[in-house]
Amino acid sequence: MTMPTTTLAESCEQCEDPIPLLAGPVVTIEGERLCPRCAAEVPRCDECAVRARDRALTVHDTSRCTECRIGWTQCGDCDRYSRETTAIIGGSDVCESCAENYTRCDDCGDRAAVTVTVEGDRGVCEPCEREDYHPCADCSTLIRDSYTYCDDCADTSTGHAGIHTWDYKPTPVFHGRGPLFLGLELELKLPRGVLSEAADTAIKHLGGLGYLKEDGSISPWGFELVTHPMSPEFAREEFPWGLLTRLRLLGAYTDDTVGIHVHLSRAGFSSPAHAYRWLKFVYRNEAPVTTLARRRHSQWAEFTPAARARAVTDAKGLRDPDHYIPRYQAVNVQPAETFELRIFASSVKPQQVKAALGFAAASVEYTRELSAAQIARRRGWEWAAFTAWVANRRPDYSALYSEMEALQCAS
Known part of the structure; x- marks a missing residue:
């Protein structure tokens, strides 16, 4: 059929x-x-007139097929396609119409999904807030990092008259005999009600050896205890170590936001090669050094490959005006006259503070005469060689060695 x-x-x-x-x-x-x-029954694309099921709405109320949407982006809010989109901080890319629903950061000018209110009823995006602001030392108002108090608190601050502003920098008075001098910066927090008594106590015991400063990272109450340059011997024997116990009894405390910074005089190094060996030793031994410092992965004292690679230039004190060197490194090399060792967590325990000063001094002296032969034959870069060197000089570094043993990093 x-x-x-x-x-x-x-x-x-x-x-x-x-x-x-x-x-x-x-x-x-x-x-x-x-x-x-x-x-x-299959609709046509409004652009090319070809029938297509896979069409999508645009911000112009038209429908486009896949081919005609090449180069267009889907709005993260209204789901329509647009040729021009705006990136939202903390959000997605959105069309120009939806972008108008977002607030611009008063600092960087970009639109943000969330803004944070800072002093002056200004709104800033979260990245700008993290980078440039901290709480007022008296209240919770967010202020710029270069200030301690907001405008409302500046004239009525409950701060102590003997606590200088963050930028106070008197002419240094050297104590002891060099060539190496150490400057201690000890950040401490205090309960609000004892700030005045604690400041009086610190000023009395320090005498002309040091002074107190405000610091934006110490909030809401506390101070930074800063000493004039001291030789390692002077620091061991003449610093008023009993002061730390008195402050602890008054309620002084520390947490992971505060630290110990030790400034080491560049003049205390015998040569740029010596400074290079010291920088390289610190960065090569990140694990035991941070164990001794009681602080790992700190944003205020970072161990970075860039800093390690820059050791030769930093040891010579060379500066590229077009290249910014971060301050918050394990070793801050910005100061012209010192290296600032920033690795240690703060403490009110004398042994731990002595250990910080002891490590600064011992690491400089250890690397002063470190030879190529010692590095090649005796593994001079390694932590075990350093701890053996310290163990043989315990009278000078007893607190350092005791702290190494307590933290199980003495070998």
Whole structure:
């Protein structure tokens, strides 16, 4: 029997009905073979007029097929496509219309999903807030890092008259005999009610050896105890170590936001090669050094490959005016006259503070005469060689060695 001439042997892939020969040609849309009736039901792209199911709305209330949307981006809010989108800090890319729903940061000018209110009822994005602001030392108002108090608290601060502003820097008075001098910066926190008594106590015991400063990282109450330059011997024998116990009894405390910084005089190094050996020793021994420092992965004292690679330049004190060197490194090399060792967690325990000063002095003296032969044959860069050197000089570094033993990093 002959098949009727009015049908084909294939069916429409949408309605599954046979496609009559006389109904018109088979239409292929997005890989599917459709009968003319089903093909006519597929809408056309508003741009190229080709029939397409995979169309999407644009911000202009038109529909575009996949090909015509190349180079267009879907708005993260309204889901429509646009040729121009705006990146939202803390959010997604959005079309120009939806971008108007977001507030601009008053500092960087970019639009942000969330803004934080800072002094002056200004709104800043979270990255700007993290980078440039901290709480007022008296209240919770966010102020710029270069200030201690907000405008409202500045004139009525409960701070002590003997606590100088953060930028106070008197002419240094050297104590002891060099060539190496150490400057101690000890950040301490205090309960609000004892700040005045603690400041009086510290000033009395320090005498002319040091002074107190405000610091934005010590909030809401506390101070930074800063000494004039001291030789290591003077620090061991003449610093009023009993002061730390008195401050602890008054309620002084520390947490992971405060630290000990030790400034080492550049003049205490015999040569740029000596400074290089010292920097390299500190950075090569990150694990035991941070164990001794009681502080790992601190954002205020970072061990970075860039700092380690820059040791030769930093040892020579060279500066590229077009290249910014971060301050918050394990060793801050910004000061012209000193290296600032920033690795140690703060403490009110005399042994731990003595250990910080002891490590600063011992590491300088250890690397002073460190030779190529000692490095090659006796593994001079390694921590074990250093701890053996310290163990043989315990009278000078007894607190350092005791702290190494307590923290199990004495070998």
